[in-house]
Amino acid sequence: MRTQDFDAPASGGPQAAGQVELAERLILPGFVMRFGRNEEIFGEGEEADFVYRVVAGVVRTTRFLADGRRRVCGFHLPGELFGVESGGLHRFSAEAVGECQIALVRQAVLVEAVERRPAAAHALWAASRRDLERLQEHMVLLGRRSAAERVGGFLLEMAERAVQIPTELDAASGRVRMPEIDLPMSRLDIADYLGLTIETVSRTFTQFERARIIGLPTSRHVVVRDRQALADAQA
Amino acid sequence: MRTQDFDAPASGGPQAAGQVELAERLILPGFVMRFGRNEEIFGEGEEADFVYRVVAGVVRTTRFLADGRRRVCGFHLPGELFGVESGGLHRFSAEAVGECQIALVRQAVLVEAVERRPAAAHALWAASRRDLERLQEHMVLLGRRSAAERVGGFLLEMAERAVQIPTELDAASGRVRMPEIDLPMSRLDIADYLGLTIETVSRTFTQFERARIIGLPTSRHVVVRDRQALADAQA
DNA sequence: CGAGCGTTTGAACAGCGTCAAAACAAGTGG
DNA sequence: CCACTTGTTTTGACGCTGTTCAAACGCTCG
Numbered sequence: 034m035r036t037q038d039f040d041a042p043a044s045g046g047p048q049a050a051g052q053v054e055l056a057e058r059l060i061l062p063g064f065v066m067r068f069g070r071n072e073e074i075f076g077e078g079e080e081a082d083f084v085y086r087v088v089a090g091v092v093r094t095t096r097f098l099a100d101g102r103r104r105v106c107g108f109h110l111p112g113e114l115f116g117v118e119s120g121g122l123h124r125f126s127a128e129a130v131g132e133c134q135i136a137l138v139r140q141a142v143l144v145e146a147v148e149r150r151p152a153a154a155h156a157l158w159a160a161s162r163r164d165l166e167r168l169q170e171h172m173v174l175l176g177r178r179s180a181a182e183r184v185g186g187f188l189l190e191m192a193e194r195a196v197q198i199p200t201e202l203d204a205a206s207g208r209v210r211m212p213e214i215d216l217p218m219s220r221l222d223i224a225d226y227l228g229l230t231i232e233t234v235s236r237t238f239t240q241f242e243r244a245r246i247i248g249l250p251t252s253r254h255v256v257v258r259d260r261q262a263l264a265d266a267q268a
Numbered sequence: 269m270r271t272q273d274f275d276a277p278a279s280g281g282p283q284a285a286g287q288v289e290l291a292e293r294l295i296l297p298g299f300v301m302r303f304g305r306n307e308e309i310f311g312e313g314e315e316a317d318f319v320y321r322v323v324a325g326v327v328r329t330t331r332f333l334a335d336g337r338r339r340v341c342g343f344h345l346p347g348e349l350f351g352v353e354s355g356g357l358h359r360f361s362a363e364a365v366g367e368c369q370i371a372l373v374r375q376a377v378l379v380e381a382v383e384r385r386p387a388a389a390h391a392l393w394a395a396s397r398r399d400l401e402r403l404q405e406h407m408v409l410l411g412r413r414s415a416a417e418r419v420g421g422f423l424l425e426m427a428e429r430a431v432q433i434p435t436e437l438d439a440a441s442g443r444v445r446m447p448e449i450d451l452p453m454s455r456l457d458i459a460d461y462l463g464l465t466i467e468t469v470s471r472t473f474t475q476f477e478r479a480r481i482i483g484l485p486t487s488r489h490v491v492v493r494d495r496q497a498l499a500d501a502q503a
Numbered sequence: 504c505g506a507g508c509g510t511t512t513g514a515a516c517a518g519c520g521t522c523a524a525a526a527c528a529a530g531t532g533g
Numbered sequence: 534c535c536a537c538t539t540g541t542t543t544t545g546a547c548g549c550t551g552t553t554c555a556a557a558c559g560c561t562c563g
């Protein structure tokens with residue numbers, strides 16, 4: 034099972050500039066833990082004693098509704114922070130999508146750093162805003178009506194974010210976007226992320242494939258053939 | 269047209285503790301402007317020279333899609349900050365829902381404050397996290413399928429947030445929640461916020477009324493009769 | 504090879520969007 | 534005070550899209 038390159042250094046590749054900055058400026062003591070596929074990192078309602086940073090792999094944050102349905106609220110890629118709460122409790126649970134390495138930092142240490150070091154406060158503020166902006170974009174996406182719009186938007190988002198990992202040679206050659214997406218998450222994860230059902234997600238994928246908008250070598254590997262069509266599906 | 273009490277002081281009533289803190293700790297120079305109903309405060313793509321704080325009234329942030337549809341991304345109530353961007357440009361536009369008073373602060377001043385005063389950085393980080401958390405909740409809501417779930421969630425959100433304004437006597441009497449909601453926004457605003465159509469929103473309101481879950485003295489005034497049923501509609 | 508999971512596909516149904524029109528509220532001028 | 538206007542909200546009828554239920558398919562790993 035290929036998920037992400039596992040031994041890639043935490044702030045190795047050409048990641049978002051802000052995330053590099055975050056890692057550099059926060060210089061926080063912490064320790065790294067490994068989690069297996071679908072393993073829970075923390076649960077909804079637990080004490081938020083720690084703050085987490087993805088070193089390798091992908092994490093999803095979820096919430097369960099009263100009737101048992103699950104909402105996937107976000108995916109977290111290497112370099113990103115998650116589990117930061119202002120109240121004392123986690124409002125979501127977090128699980129490893131595939132094999133993961135996660136760096137843990139005590140919440141108290143973070144707060145202290147914020148109070149003592151302006152640079153840390155600044156970096157954290159910047160990180161929050163980035164999260165906020167990503168979330169806003171996702172919200173716009175969720176408000177869209179048709180399944181094609183949602184799935185199209187999701188693929189674009191993933192293309193945008195995921196390239197940042199396997200692109201080292203790409204960066205050297207000067208090519209900016211590489212339309213290959215390795216989806217570490219299942220159809221169910223995607224469906225719960227987009228507010229659709231697995232069936233609809235699956236149908237939309239094959240629909241895109243038949244329309245030559247994407248290629249599907251395997252169900253978890255997407256080749257974007259017609260980026261514009263994906264954006265248009267988003268109308 | 270009653271919208272909000274207009275001469276209420278910015279950080280007057282028993283608002284969210286964090287917002288009071290924000291106003292107190294940020295002590296930023298700024299000037300107040302007035303905006304009329306539906307007037308644009310800033311537009312998508314404009315330079316984000318300023319940061320804005322609602323003094324009185326309600327503001328909505330929106331984005332227009334290519335096909336002309338509009339997404340309402342959030343409502344901002346008195347005390348709240350909006351228009352804070354990490355890039356140099358506004359990614360949304362903002363309009364006054366009703367008559368508004370808005371305090372403007374130069375972005376540069378804010379950044380300087382963050383760098384000089386740890387308290388300011390801390391307060392801003394906290395504010396970002398609150399926004400983030402509100403947005404996460406809204407995302408959970410948008411992922412919900414049925415119209416009843418979305419409208420129910422919206423009413424609960426508004427009940428939760430809006431009480432904080434007209435509650436002075438309420439606070440004295442010790443009562444915590446007052447299930448009366450004055451909606452300053454139109455059905456269209458609500459629909460675009462929830463990813464539904466005005467017709468569906470309207471139908472859901474009357475459906476709730478017939479089921480004795482809410483009362484509708486006027487279309488913009490909601491009395492919550494059965495809070496639990498609203499939460500259940502959210503399943 | 505078979506078991507188990509994830510994915511795809513099919514058919515029938517329900518809910519929301521669309522189009523259209525009526526009811527209502529608020530403001531304007533006779 | 535009423536007739537008229539404009540904008541918002543409500544209601545109705547119909548079609549489409551996504552959900553639901555069900556079954557088949559295709560991996561991967563024992």
